[in-house]
Amino acid sequence: MSGARKWQRARQIVQILSLLLFVYLVVATARRGNALLPGDLFLRFDPLVALAAQLAGRQFLLRLAPAIVTFGLVFVAGRLWCGWVCPLGTTLDYVTPQRKRRQADEPPVSLRSIKYIVLLTVLFAALFGNLTLMFLDPITIIGRTIITSILPALNYAVTATETALYPVGPLQGPLELVEKLFRGNVLAVNQPFFQLNVLLATILVGIVALNWLAPRFWCRYLCPLGALLALPAHLAFWRAQPVGICTHCAVCVRTCPTGAISAKTDIQVDARECVMCMDCQVNCPERAIVFAGGSSLDVAHVYDPSRRQALVALAIGASSVALLHSEPAARRDSPWLLRPPGARDTAFLSRCIRCGACVKVCPTGALQPATTALGLEGPLTPVLVPRLGYCDYSCNACGQVCPTGAIPLLTLVEKRSRVIGVAYIDKNRCLPWADNRNCIVCEEMCPLSPKAVVLDEEQVLDADGQAITIKRPRVIRERCIGCGICEYQCPLNGPAAIRVYAPHGFTPSSVG
Numbered sequence: 110m111s112g113a114r115k116w117q118r119a120r121q122i123v124q125i126l127s128l129l130l131f132v133y134l135v136v137a138t139a140r141r142g143n144a145l146l147p148g149d150l151f152l153r154f155d156p157l158v159a160l161a162a163q164l165a166g167r168q169f170l171l172r173l174a175p176a177i178v179t180f181g182l183v184f185v186a187g188r189l190w191c192g193w194v195c196p197l198g199t200t201l202d203y204v205t206p207q208r209k210r211r212q213a214d215e216p217p218v219s220l221r222s223i224k225y226i227v228l229l230t231v232l233f234a235a236l237f238g239n240l241t242l243m244f245l246d247p248i249t250i251i252g253r254t255i256i257t258s259i260l261p262a263l264n265y266a267v268t269a270t271e272t273a274l275y276p277v278g279p280l281q282g283p284l285e286l287v288e289k290l291f292r293g294n295v296l297a298v299n300q301p302f303f304q305l306n307v308l309l310a311t312i313l314v315g316i317v318a319l320n321w322l323a324p325r326f327w328c329r330y331l332c333p334l335g336a337l338l339a340l341p342a343h344l345a346f347w348r349a350q351p352v353g354i355c356t357h358c359a360v361c362v363r364t365c366p367t368g369a370i371s372a373k374t375d376i377q378v379d380a381r382e383c384v385m386c387m388d389c390q391v392n393c394p395e396r397a398i399v400f401a402g403g404s405s406l407d408v409a410h411v412y413d414p415s416r417r418q419a420l421v422a423l424a425i426g427a428s429s430v431a432l433l434h435s436e437p438a439a440r441r442d443s444p445w446l447l448r449p450p451g452a453r454d455t456a457f458l459s460r461c462i463r464c465g466a467c468v469k470v471c472p473t474g475a476l477q478p479a480t481t482a483l484g485l486e487g488p489l490t491p492v493l494v495p496r497l498g499y500c501d502y503s504c505n506a507c508g509q510v511c512p513t514g515a516i517p518l519l520t521l522v523e524k525r526s527r528v529i530g531v532a533y534i535d536k537n538r539c540l541p542w543a544d545n546r547n548c549i550v551c552e553e554m555c556p557l558s559p560k561a562v563v564l565d566e567e568q569v570l571d572a573d574g575q576a577i578t579i580k581r582p583r584v585i586r587e588r589c590i591g592c593g594i595c596e597y598q599c600p601l602n603g604p605a606a607i608r609v610y611a612p613h614g615f616t617p618s619s620v621g
Contacts, residue, residue, distance in 0.1 A: 156337055227331060444611050
């Protein structure tokens with residue numbers, strides 16, 4: 110095996126191991142945490158996350174310091190991260206359709222400017238304190254999709270298969286072994302439902318489908334992280350170098366997954382587009398191109414963001430932030446949309462990168478990716494939906510896994526004193542109030558001591574006119590922390606008779 114092919118094989122091994130590690134960390138992100146590696150390991154090495162989060166939050170985040178290593182690696186080996194480590198890039202590599210490619214069939218090179226405009230727009234928006242566009246970060250895209258769509262779909266498929274096959278006697282043993290090995294690890298014991306699962310899956314499917322237009326279409330034309338790493342990539346020491354005599358067979362051009370090579374006259378490689386896959390070196394019949402350290406290489410079509418395009422990106426970023434902030438009524442008119450414990454809405458929106466880690470780690474499925482109900486600024490940020498799950502009184506996992514501190518890291522004692530909202534009883538639906546029927550579920554479920562829901566005994570007349578004693582629930586607002594277990598456990602169908610809301614002007618982390 111030649112040296113070039115060994116490097117190519119090494120890259121494939123690193124890609125697969127990186128993807129498996131990424132999936133493992135996403136799956137292993139659980140309430141008990143991960144003792145060996147942090148679940149947000151890839152996000153910590155993501156320079157776009159580090160730069161945008163620190164611009165928006167106006168503070169240095171030590172947790173994201175490893176991103177310096179990734180960015181520094183660009184000066185050594187170019188976009189090695191994109192070609193060797195990025196889990197989304199690896200996914201695109203292995204799902205690219207195998208068909209004959211002609212350079213004329215691919216989108217024009219000028220479209221590569223789009224990813225730089227996207228990058229500048231993301232950064233300008235972050236500079237104004239807004240991270241809404243961070244949902245375009247490739248690490249958050251694939252992680253969020255695994256959490257909300259792929260794992261729930263896998264869990265459903267396995268559960269349905271087990272249910273169908275378990276009556277077959279000889280299969281019961283193997284099925285029980287599958288349950289023992291994977292239930293509670295890969296497969297959730299109680300699979301939460303995520304409201305935006307179809308939409309988030311569609312985004313990833315769309316990115317994969319773009320591979321039919323050109324291999325790694327996302328990486329070439331849209332990825333903001335790729336654009337950030339591409340900016341200094343032409344300064345890399347180790348990269349493609351021309352050697353020997355080129356016969357202009359264009360094999361390297363056809364095999365390059367990012368269209369970084371031009372061989373119309375001499376071999377020219379756009380170092381900013383090269384992801385160090387080494388396919389050109391392996392496939393060149395004349396061995397006219399190698400990867401090695403050396404001086405600058407002639408560049409065929411290096412893209413430099415022009416002043417006009419930088420101003421366009423600035424205008425888009427500023428106008429988008431202005432548009433996003435122009436909807437205060439959306440937040441004011443949505444008192445039922447609650448944030449995780451300790452998260453203040455203003456600071457939260459300038460720190461949340463929409464990664465979905467808190468959604469994954471929530472043991473009850475209470476945290477959900479938000480829709481546009483919070484305005485254009487809120488999509489994909491976590492909100493607590495008590496009807497789907499409650500904030501566990503003994504859990505502070507969301508703050509532990511948040512990579513940017515958007516959800517503060519609180520001890521259990523601190524977390525239990527953070528008020529998420531206040532419970533409200535709808536007397537028109539509550540059984541003791543509306544129908545004179547005893548029901549004490551909300552009082553029984555309240556985890557506080559003394560309880561925030563108390564029972565008042567009252568004498569009422571039943572349908573026959575007989576005097577009976579009814580225990581009617583009442584919320585002591587000064588005690589309630591808004592955990593939502595009362596709403597979750599309410600036995601009524603549809604909306605609960607007791608609901609948690611955040612009154613206008615309410616600041617969750619200011620009460621403790």
